[in-house]
Amino acid sequence: MPLKNRSFIYLGQSGCLLPVLILFNLFFGWIFFKPLIWLGIGGILVLLFIINSYILVKKVSNMASAKNKSAIDVEAEIIEDKDRLG
Numbered sequence: 001m002p003l004k005n006r007s008f009i010y011l012g013q014s015g016c017l018l019p020v021l022i023l024f025n026l027f028f029g030w031i032f033f034k035p036l037i038w039l040g041i042g043g044i045l046v047l048l049f050i051i052n053s054y055i056l057v058k059k060v061s062n063m064a065s066a067k068n069k070s071a072i073d074v075e076a077e078i079i080e081d082k083d084r085l086g
Contacts (some may be wrong), residue, residue, distance in 0.1 A: 017053060018045060018048060018049040019049065021045050022042065022045045022046060024040055024048065025038070025042050025045060026042065029042065064080060
C-alpha cells in the first residue's frame with residue numbers, strides 16, 4: 001500500500017474519537033467543568049469535528065476525481081466469425 005493511502009486511512013480514523021469526546025462532554029462535562037468552560041469545550045470539539053470532516057471529504061473527492069494516467073483504455077470488439085478465433 002502506498003504511503004499516500006496509509007496517511008489517508010490514518011487521518012480518516014482520527015475523526016472517530018471526536019464524536020465520542022463530544023458525547024462524553026455532553027453527558028459528563030458539566031460534572032467536571034464550570035458551565036461556561038463546559039460549553040466552550042463542547043464548541044471547540046464540534047468545531048474540530050466539522051474541520052476534520054471537511055478535510056476528509058476533500059481528500060475523498062480528490063482521490064475520486066483523480067485520473068490514473070497509467071490505465072490502459074481497451075476497446076472491446078465482437079468477432080462474429082468463429083473461424084477467425086483459432
